[in-house]
Amino acid sequence: MAAHWSAGPVELPGAVRYTLVTGDGANDRWDVAVALPPAGARTEPLPVLYLLDGFLTFLTTAQIAQNLLAFSLRQLRPVAIVGISPTTGDRGRLTARRPRDLTPTSAAPGYHLGETPYGTGGAGAMLDLIRHVIAPHVEAAHGLDPSDRGLAGFSLSGLFTCWALACRPEGFRRFLAVSPSLWWDDHLLLDRRRAPFAVREASDVYLAVGEREDRPERSWPVMPAAMLRSLAGLDMVADLAAFTERLREAEKVAVRSEVVPDEQHATVWPGAVTRGLLHLYRTDQG
Numbered sequence: 001m002a003a004h005w006s007a008g009p010v011e012l013p014g015a016v017r018y019t020l021v022t023g024d025g026a027n028d029r030w031d032v033a034v035a036l037p038p039a040g041a042r043t044e045p046l047p048v049l050y051l052l053d054g055f056l057t058f059l060t061t062a063q064i065a066q067n068l069l070a071f072s073l074r075q076l077r078p079v080a081i082v083g084i085s086p087t088t089g090d091r092g093r094l095t096a097r098r099p100r101d102l103t104p105t106s107a108a109p110g111y112h113l114g115e116t117p118y119g120t121g122g123a124g125a126m127l128d129l130i131r132h133v134i135a136p137h138v139e140a141a142h143g144l145d146p147s148d149r150g151l152a153g154f155s156l157s158g159l160f161t162c163w164a165l166a167c168r169p170e171g172f173r174r175f176l177a178v179s180p181s182l183w184w185d186d187h188l189l190l191d192r193r194r195a196p197f198a199v200r201e202a203s204d205v206y207l208a209v210g211e212r213e214d215r216p217e218r219s220w221p222v223m224p225a226a227m228l229r230s231l232a233g234l235d236m237v238a239d240l241a242a243f244t245e246r247l248r249e250a251e252k253v254a255v256r257s258e259v260v261p262d263e264q265h266a267t268v269w270p271g272a273v274t275r276g277l278l279h280l281y282r283t284d285q286g
Contacts, residue, residue, distance in 0.1 A: 012062055014038060019087055020134065027097070027118070029087035030129075031055075034138050035062035037069055037078035045145035046080045047281065048138070049176070050130055052102060052157030054083025055094050057269060061152070064274050077281040080144050084134065101126045102156040104163040107185035111234050112156070113227070123160050124168075131171050150174035150280060154269050156181050162189055162207075162243060165253075169200045176206045176276040179213060179265055182239035190242050197250050205247060205255040206279045208272035209240045210263030219264045236265070 012035055020030040033054055036042065051061055062081040069076055086097050099109060099116045106121035130151075139146050149172045153161040158180030165175040166189055182189055189195050212218040216231040223231070237259055244257035256279050260272050 047148035058083025152176035210268035
């Protein structure tokens with residue numbers, strides 16, 4: 001029997017991808033991908049989780065959310081996952097854009113080892129884009145609940161999520177940050193004087209870091225000596241513990257913070273986001 005092959009894009013069931021154009025420049029185009037739960041499992045309006053670094057984490061997170069829901073015995077709320085990324089097929093450019101879009105202050109990159117050709121400190125503009133442009137469009141188009149927005153990120157976008165939680169939480173109810181880069185700007189978010197917490201409505205928070213993120217020499221892949229020297233002193237486990245302590249002193253913040261056993265920066269996201277989705281959206285309280 002003859003076999004015939006054809007190639008095409010991989011589609012995620014229940015997903016749609018938009019292109020948002022906000023200006024005439026090369027940096028004014030955004031991919032916004034929306035993954036919805038199966039029609040038979042939806043309740044409207046749906047809670048929605050806005051995910052930074054969509055090019056890194058959207059597909060994994062959307063598939064995990066769908067798999068969890070399928071096996072949840074109705075003990076998990078269906079949630080829409082929205083991934084946000086700059087529009088470009090150039091992986092280097094995507095990586096270079098992250099310090100501009102995801103950091104809250106104009107500061108030296110510190111432990112961030114890449115170059116910053118687009119600058120730093122654009123998190124405020126990025127948060128405004130999500131709140132005032134992206135969220136209203138996708139919520140109206142897909143029956144999503146503007147009163148139950150979540151924000152999620154990993155590494156630099158985890159820093160973004162923690163900064164929004166601490167300083168500009170308006171409009172978001174849930175926050176999920178994995179391995180956040182809390183070292184940014186001399187540990188800005190650990191400094192009560194430079195980063196006082198904003199007044200807020202109630203927030204439900206899940207934070208996680210890999211056990212092996214306490215020392216760079218414990219990470220995988222094995223780093224060359226020069227890289228290890230540049231990262232000397234980096235302890236993301238201790239940083240998360242300090243930020244968690246600050247959160248637990250704040251009013252109206254319910255926080256779960258975990259160190260995920262035997263995970264490191266390169267491997268922690270899938271397990272941590274699974275645990276985070278369960279914490280934030282489960283219907284039972286057991």
